[in-house]
Amino acid sequence: MSAISRTLTVPRHRRITRQWAALSLLLLIAWGLRLVNLGGRTLWYDEAFAVLFAEQGLDAMRAGTLE
DSSP states (O other), X not given: OOHXXXXXXXXXXXXXXXXXXXXXXXXXXXHHHHXXXXXXXXXXXXXXHHHHHHTTOHHHHHHHHHO
């Protein structure tokens, strides 16, 4: 084995360590992005419609669904 080919090959334990480091970094970034707006209260269209509909009262809900 020549000196060049020995320097180009990475030992197996270093490859595994690099893979774990890359996976850990990716998970840390994903966790950080998840925590950015965790306390935010966003509503999708159907949820917003349900909230607005529920605020109308029982008579309006009954009239809106039965008629």
